[in-house]
Amino acid sequence: MKYNFDTPIDRLDSTSFKWNGAHLFLGEKARNALPLWVADMDFRVPREVIDALKNTADHGIFGYSITPDSYYDSVISWMGSHYKWSVKREWIYHSPGIVPGLNCIINAFTNEGDAIAIQPPVYYPFANSIANNSRRVVNNCLKLSNSRYTIDYDDLEKKFSTYNVKMFILCNPHNPVGRVWTKDELTKLGNICLKNNIIVVSDEIHADITFNGFSTTVFANISDYFAQKTIVCTSASKTFNLAGLQTANIIIPNKKLGNIFNNYMTRLNLLRPNIFGQVATQAAYNFGDEWLLQVKNYLQDNLDFLLHFVNQNIKGINVIKPEGTYLVWLDCRDLGLSGEELKMFMLDRAGVAFDDGYLFGPGGEGFTRINIACTRQTLREALRRIAVLT
Template sequence: MRYNFNEKIDRRENHAAKWAEMKMKFGREDLTPMWVADMDIKAAPEIVEAMAEKVKQEIFGYVYRPDSYYESAANWVAKRFGYEILPNTLIHSPGVVPSMSILVNMLTKTTDKILIQSPVYPPFAASVKDNGRQLIENHLVKDENGYYTIDFEDFENKLSQESVTLFILCNPHNPVGRVWKKDELEKMGNLCKKYNVRILADEIWRDLIMPGHKHIPMGSISKEIEDITITLFSPTKSFNLAGLQASFATFPRAEERKEFDDILGRMDVKRNNPFSLVAFEAAYNKCEDWLEELIAHLDGNMQYVVDFINERIPEIKTVKPEGTYLMWLDFNGIGIPQDKIQEFLINEAKVAMNDGGTFGENGKGFARMNVACPRYMVEEAIEKIEKAVKNIK
C-alpha cells in the first residue's frame, strides 16, 4: 500500500475537537476517543500539497470559485456513481447540517410534518424541532442479527396518515451503516411521489462504501424522483476535511436553487475559505487511489471489531457496516440498565463513544464507535471494553 493509515499521530495539541472536548463532553480526559466523526488519519498528500501552495501565497483573502470547482464535483459523481449531474445544478454551502436546517425552513411551513428514519444522526431531529416543525419517525427494524431494514408499511402509513410534506433520507445511514439498495430507494421514492412528499437526501457518506456494496444516489433512480429530491453531499467525510466547513447541494429545480442561493447571500455565507476551495478540487481530481486504500483500511478495522466481539465479548452485538466508518454497538446484553451504559463506557471502559440514545428512543442501549483511525486505537478501545465487561461479572 502507498499510504500508511496506521501512523500514530498526536492530535492533542492541534485543537482537535475529538481530543480537546472530551473533558467538556464526557467529564474526563483519560479516554480513548472513538466519537467525533472525523479521522485520526492524515489527509491525502495531494490535498496537503494544494493547501500548502495557498499558504505560500501568504494571503488569505476572499476567494472566487472557478467553474472547475463545480466541474470536479460533477465529474466525480459521474465517475463514482454513473449519475450525470450538471455543474450548474450545484450550490456551494457551508455544510450539510446548515443546509438541512435552511432547507427545512425553505421547503416547509411551521404546520408541516417531517419524516426521518430513526435511530439517526441527531441533527436530523434537531433541524425539524428547532425550526418549529413536527417530527414524525419511521423506526428502522432490527432483526435478530442486528441488521436494519425499513418498515415500509409504517413508512407509507406515516406519509399518508400524518400528512408529511418532507422526508429526510440518510444514505448511507448514520449510525446503522446501511447502504440502501436500489429496490429500497425506488420504493421510498415512489411512495414519496405518490403522496406528494419532497425528499431531502443527506448523502455525505456516499464515498465510504465497503467492498461488496454500492451507493446509488436517490436522484438517480428516475427523473420523477430526481425532480422531488434535493441532495446534500461533500468530500469532507471521505477525505478528512470536515474542519474546512463546506459542502454541495444539488437542486433539480432552478427556482429552488436560486432561492437557496439567495438565502445564503442574505446570511453572507456564500464564499469558500481559501483552503476548502483547493482541497475539494484536489480530492475529487487527484485522490481516488488514496480513497480506495482508505476504504480497505476501514474495512479491516471493522472486520477486526466484529471478529473480536464475536469471539471475546459475545454479550455485545454488532453488524459490519455496509458504509460509513461508524459502528453501531448493542450493549443491551451486558447486564446493566440502558441509562447506565454511557456511564459504564466512560468510567469503567474509559472509552469515549456517542450515546445511542441521542440518535432516538430506539437507540437506547447502543453506542456509536468511530473506527477511522490507526488500528492500535481500535485495538486499545475494544480491549478496554472487553476488560470492563468482564469486570461486571
C-alpha cells in the same frame, strides 16, 4: 504512493474536537477517555490536498473568493465517475457544511409547525435541526431483525398521511446503522414520497465509504422523476477527512427548488465559499482516488478485526455489521444497562468515548456507536478496555 494509516498521529493539543473537546459534548468524564466518537478520521489526508492547501497558504492573500470552473468540474467529474450521475454545474450550491445546509433547507422549503420525517435511529442533528427550527419530527423507525435494519414502508405511508408530512430526510448510507440502501429499497421509498408530494433531502455525506461488495446509489440518480423532487447533500469531508474546512455541496436538479434554496442562502450571505475548503475539496476529488482505495482497505481490515475481536473476547455486545460508513453500531442490550448506565460503563469504567445510542432517537437506547477510522492500535486498545469488563 502507499499511504500509512497505521502509525498513530498525535492529535492531542491540536484543537481537535474528538481528541481535545470530548468533554464539551460528552461531559467531564470524557476528558481522559480514548476517543472513538465524533465522525472524523485519525488519518492524514492525501498528499495532493496538503500540497494544494500549502500553495494557497503561500500566496498569502485570503480575500473573498469566487468558485472557479475547475471546482465545479471536480465535483461533476467525481459524481460522474463514482456514481454515473451527470450533474450540471448550475445544480451545485455551496454550503458551509451539511448540517448548516440542512437547517437552511428546512427553513427554505417548510414552514413553522410543518412535519418532517426521519428514520431513527439516525444521525441526531436531523431531529435537532427539525426541532430547533420549530418544525415537528415524525419518526419512521427502522426495523431491526437478525442484526439487520430495514425500512418500515407501511409505517412510512401511515405517518405521511397522518401527519401531513412535507419533507423527508434520508440518510444514504445510513449513520449509525451502516446500511447502504439498495436501489430497490430507495425506489420503493421514493415512490411513496413522490406519491405524497414530499421533498426528499438525501444526505449522502457517507456515500464514498462502503465496504466490500456494497456501493451507494445516489437517490436523485434513480430517475428524472426522483431528481425533480430531491435535494442531495454531499461533501468530500467524511471521505477525505476535511470536516474542519466546512465545505459542502448541495445539489438540486430542479430549477425551481434550486432558486428557492439560492434565494434563502443569498439572504443569509452563506453562498460565499471558504477558500481553503474549496481548494482541499477540489484536490481531493481530482487526485484522491488512490488514497480512498487504500483508506477503504484499511477500514475494511479494521472492521474485520473488530468483528473477530468482539466475537472472541466481548460478551453482551453484538456488532451490527455495517455495509458502509466508518461508524459501527454496537448492540449492547444484553449487558442489561440503561442508556445512562451504558454511557457510564463505556466512559467511566472502560475509559472509551463513543456516541451514546439514545442520542440517535427511538431505537437507540442500549446501543453505542464506535468510529473505526482510527489506527488498529487505537481500535485494539478501546476494545481491550471493554473486553476486560465483560
